């Protein structure tokens with residue numbers, strides 16, 4: 174990631190260097206490999222299958238976030254806009270398409286070309302059309318995993334439907350790689366994925382203590398490995414290290430925000446290009462963002478006795494694939510667990526499934542908890558729609574009213 | 576002991592000097608391109624009127640978008656909080672403040688002590704702000720300050736459905752071409768603003784006592800249109816544009832008292 178996101182805590186997280194190293198090595202391997210096939214995958218996709226088949230997963234969304242933090246996303250998006258893509262399209266999609274065409278991005282020469290694509294629509298409908306576009310552009314096959322939206326409760330039928338698709342995915346991958354799928358190897362990968370997810374949950378949980386050892390701005394940076402490489406041993410090792418450091422901070426009474434006075438919950442994708450200024454803004458107002466709905470999205474449950482079914486379950490239940498009432502319950506859960514004094518919601522012009530319903534959620538949270546909610550308007554990577562002065566005004570007024 | 580509040584907005588800079596419970600002087604100048612300069616100038620003018628030197632003032636609070644730029648010694652507080660306090664100071668029973676300024680509009684819910692409970696802002700778009708009225712006055716070739724009185728004579732306001740300044744301008748031009756009277760068109764513009772503001776303000780709890788501040792509050796046509804839309808009486812203070820600066824000086828007074 175770029176300098177923008179570094180050391181957001183005023184007290185620097187030591188593990189950051191290891192994380193960077195991990196991510197750099199991952200991207201170098203992806204760029205230089207001659208044996209391993211490359212698969213572009215959506216952020217909510219079942220990456221464990223790829224890891225188990227020795228396929229390198231590449232995440233345009235992660236790269237989009239890097240482009241956002243490096244402040245180069247608007248330029249890439251413009252290329253896509255010139256091609257005729259609407260400015261209302263998700264800015265990850267625009268930056269990715271622009272980057273693919275220009276062969277440019279946060280990594281020199283842009284992302285390595287895909288051999289095939291894995292698209293899971295548990296996060297939005299945009300990804301389906303976006304990946305179809307990529308499939309046409311690169312002339313490579315695409316696998317679509319369709320996860321039914323959960324309106325009230327998840328039905329048996331839905332789980333079975335997704336499980337069947339997992340089996341189809343196995344067939345697809347065997348055909349693309351010319352290799353055989355090994356259930357044994359898959360179980361090992363799933364086991365490591367579970368271990369990494371448990372550790373990640375443990376990291377997030379340390380923010381329950383007062384003062385919190387890290388802020389959600391730190392979590393946004395340190396989530397990269399759990400998103401991209403869960404299922405590998407390096408990721409397990411990394412989160413062990415990070416969790417240890419956070420626990421040590423608690424033992425030493427070190428808080429991420431000096432003189433933490435207010436504890437807030439964040440909703441929606443980070444505003445990547447403004448992470449540093451926002452981090453400083455909240456910290457200078459003695460406010461610590463102790464939890465968020467975004468990084469917890471990767472803290473899903475996978476049961477090792479039946480990895481396929483529980484994975485089908487887990488990938489269907491992600492935050493953006495559930496009804497607003499269930500979202501509200503999760504939000505209320507976070508507010509309570511982390512003893513938050515308020516809620517900060519980023520109304521994200523790019524991400525409609527995440528932003529639709531925020532006004533209702535804000536109202537409901539205030540009604541149920543008596544805690545105020547703030548909505549700020551921005552876009553996760555397209556800084557052309559962001560006004561720092563206006564956001565500062567809202568954030569400071571909000572904290573003054575706490 | 577005297578204190579001062581300075582509000583540097585996008586279009587105008589205002590300053591208020593208070594002594595005890597009384598406002599003893601105030602100023603208002605265009606902000607121009609240099610908000611630091613404008614803030615200083617506004618403060619100097621108000622001090623001059625009060626017959627005071629800067630060193631004689633106990634505390635200064637700066638607010639508005641230009642508050643971070645000021646070079647005199649001042650505590651900085653957001654204009655949301657300052658508007659709430661200013662409104663409460665003038666009319667303690669106010670529970671809702673609607674501020675229509677030069678380039679943004681906001682609605683603030685406050686409690687019985689003038690504390691902010693909730694707020695909404697529209698700062699991405701000029702529709703419904705002073706800037707919108709300026710553009711419309713220009714399109715109709717009338718004076719901005721005449722719009723309010725003029726619109727009161729309308730029997731059937733023209734329909735201006737667009738919420739966007741650019742589209743509304745072309746709508747106004749086509750209404751003129753269709754032969755609608757300026758009086759009806761201006762009334763229609765005021766109704767369009769009222770609908771827009773209402774849609775925004777409806778996100779916070781609206782209580783009976785609504786106080787309207789900001790430059791647009793001087794337009795009686797907009798005030799009437801808002802009253803119709805909210806079905807409630809709207810109160811306009813004597814100096815609506817100075818509410819933020821007044822609130823800033825009220826906070827300055829508290830700071831000065833706390834420091835003793």
Ligand code: SF4
Pocket residue numbers: 234263264265266296297298299300442493523524525526527
């Ligand atoms: S619309 Fe939202 S969920 Fe979909 S790709 Fe964009 S950011 Fe992700």
